[in-house]
Amino acid sequence: MSSEDSKPPASELGSLSQSFADRLTFPTDDESQTKAPATPSKFNWADEVTTPIDESKKPDLPKLDSEDPKSESQPKTDDSSLGMAQTDGANVWIGGSGLEEPAEYDVDVKLADLRADPENPLYSVKQFKDLNLRPELLQGLLTMAFHKPSKIQERALPLLLANPPTNLIGQSQSGTGKTAAFTLNMLSRIDLSSNEPQALVLAPTRELAKQIAKVCALMGCFLLEQGLQITEVVPNPAMRGQHYKGQIIVGTPGSVMDMLKRRQLEGRNIKILTLDEADNMLDLQGMGDQCKRVKQQLPRDVQTVLFSATFPPEVLEFATHFAPNSNQITLKVENLTVKGIKQMYLDCDSDEAKYNALVKFYGLMTISSSIIFVRRRDTAAEIEKRMTAEGHRVASLTGALEGVDRDEVFQRFANGEARVLITTNVLSRGIDVQTVTMVVNYDIPETAGGKPDFETYLHRIGRTGRFGRTGAALSFVHDKRSWQNLMDICKHFGTEPMKLDTSDWDNVEKMLKMVMKNTRNVNVPAPEVGMQG
Template identity: 50%
Template sequence: MAGKVDWAACAEEQQKMLASELKNLKVEQGGEASVQHHTGDGDSPEDNQPDEAISSAEVSLLQKVIRKGLITSKYDIEVQRKDPNSPLYSVKSFEALKLRPELLKGLYAMGFDAPSKIQETALPTLLADPPHNMIAQSQSGTGKTAAFVLAMLSRVDLNQNHPQVLCLAPTYELALQIGEVATKMAQFLPAMKIVFAVRGEDRPRGTRLTDHIIIGTPGKVLDWGVKYKFFDLSKIRVFVLDEADVMIATQGHQDQSFRIHKYLPSTCQVMFFSATYEQQVMEFAEVIVPDPIIIRLRREEESLDNIKQYYVLCSDQEAKYNAIANIYGGITVGQAIIFCHTKKTAGWLASKMAKDGHSVALLSGELTVEQRISVLDRFRQGTEKVLITTNVLSRGIDVEAVTIVVNFDLPIDLQRRADCETYLHRIGRTGRFGKMGLAINLCDSRNMHILKDIEMHFGKEIKPLDTEDPDDIVKLSQK
């Protein structure tokens, strides 16, 4: 498709196209997921197995979707720099950054009132003259995309009609996320031109790009810059590499990023972002980023202190369902996440709750990326009040309105022992942002040893709950 990308059309069609890149990843990893509808009868043997894991690229994308518009503040900043004389500043307002008025107007139009933790620390450094290189570790939901996009837009000289900023992302979907942020932030700067270098975007030989910013995936950018010479990599002033940990997990992307980096001028400002700080990521960063300032966001450890934990002794699956029905009949529930061990159980429970009039969303490993995005969007917006899921959603998903987490099945590992780490991540989906949370474990007599192992591991009592007793139900809503 020749010519300038229609970003508005891209945004409108995002839901239709989200599955493409990650579905390719699934094929590379040995098979594409199929969609089935479970009724609990006549299921295949695979339905009784623990649900499949999903790729790191997909995890990152789902986190971005669920945290859209949400910036949390439970972070401590750790800054490292090689030059102790290098000044570091922080700002409490965007006005203090002395931005172009059009960019400031764009920020406010997007609903940004004050900088997040990473923005107030990173932006003065990213916008300083002379430019500083940066490595930042931060999870989705911290505002880091807005930080580096603002820096990208601020560095552009609109009088020079050639690519000056290059931003790499590991997949089409993640590149699109960055592009949407950039387009919205630059909405009052019509002269700012952004081009999308991803699969499906083709140019005739001999093309010379006049856009200011290129956002794309490593393979396409390498083709455009080195093979076809659509733009001059030696004129790039800012190089951003986002989702480095996902980049490493995607075959070929790391090597392609190294090759692109070799053509950049020594004066180019480099920004490197990753959600993790593993050794492999840091080795990648050391090659890409000379003399960096390093920012780490140390997230507050997930704690059980503000989560009330109970267990209900149930004779069978129907008794577990009745326990949930009694809880819903006795207290007001905002939004709830219910964790099941298998797709078969999750499908059975979703069907049963829906028949009883609950607005239920079902999320399991068999769904396509597009379907998962749709499910999470509806749950985040409150369209559905109950999210029934397997372990695909046990980590990293924060929804402020979640008041109850139910373990329909206790988490176990492959040896059928208590999986305490998964338990922590599961019930940590409630009690977020300093609020009180409620975790209810449904178990039968055969699994009581698993519950006791979890209790012993965390040193926290899990109290019995009789869901047939209205007085016991009432105490759930008491602090």
């Protein structure tokens, strides 16, 4: 998997100012998000639902200095069905998506203390006020439209906040509130009278690290006057030679390791270490060694918190060593469903036919925002060039870009300036962009051995259909192996992909309209289109 932290960065890195949240940008209406006018030959895919914002509760926080005022954009909605929905950390104001949980999943708790009963009411809460949180945090939760804990939060928060602190391994579907859970833990435990680093979050990419930092600042916005400071540690040559202060540090493993080694980041007072997308972070073929080295620089009794949507068995085994004596909240893989996202595929007979079908597909409709996942950087560059020539507003983000260039590309996509983002797996995890209604697997995700990559598929299509929202995933197959891998993936998750018959694009258009009318996309018939699995 691509990662900007495959090697420790040579440059010295930047931080947010002490008043980070004072510079947050809250998106408003923007002409760049205006939907394209409908024509007889196109229909509009942009029927996403936006969680309404209570302006009376929205803090008056100016925008980030580094953000273009023109980027303040999120479409409004006339659908109030998600008015009371929560958000998964990445609030709608910063481009996140709402949370409306499915009723049909259970959280399995395994306590480190085998004598304790995981069903004891002490290990579950139904209201945030039952957690004895700081009043300022309860205010922050209401500001973010969190009205009650999600199911993962009900079980995770009492375990995270218990004293003495204990380690936690948490596995739950994307969009269920993991970010808010570990953020609340940090904001509850830090000492605001000191601005020394006390909590550290590691994320696999700079985009996810920046998103988490915004969540921390927004949830803790009422603690700013008491000295709350959130600091980013991501590659930024402009911040060369800085010493990093702030109670909460959010960064990528290579950058943090580099700063610890240079003594520009002090680790002796850090009491909480959180890994987001922990299965990816602890992959021994990737960043596992970097994370291990970072932890070795921290106090031995640091509370270690690991969260991810997936934990393959071999990674979970390593995780139990990385975070010993952990309480565990896990879901069986078969319960990590993708059934809330309509999954379709196009059967092409060559790579060139794949591209032609892609162009035809985008010519058929106006999609609010979509992400196209490819395997190789050169494929991303070629698709970007050819789609741009066809008049589509696209951007490409791969591991070839670094620092502010990546920020600029991602911001173009997040604010709607580019409607299509072409990327490798660098953005398959954790990122929430509210308007994404389509994910395209231009290349079926595979392991290094050419086998189907179930976890990557789950994370990729999890960028859309965020619990109650409209979303769809389209996969391209062009040979026996890609077709078989897609079928194996869908069988693994118990879903049946819908084949789009490209010999009749009028019928494809009719079917897509029906798909997008149902916000859950579960039991939608396929008119005159055969189901294959």
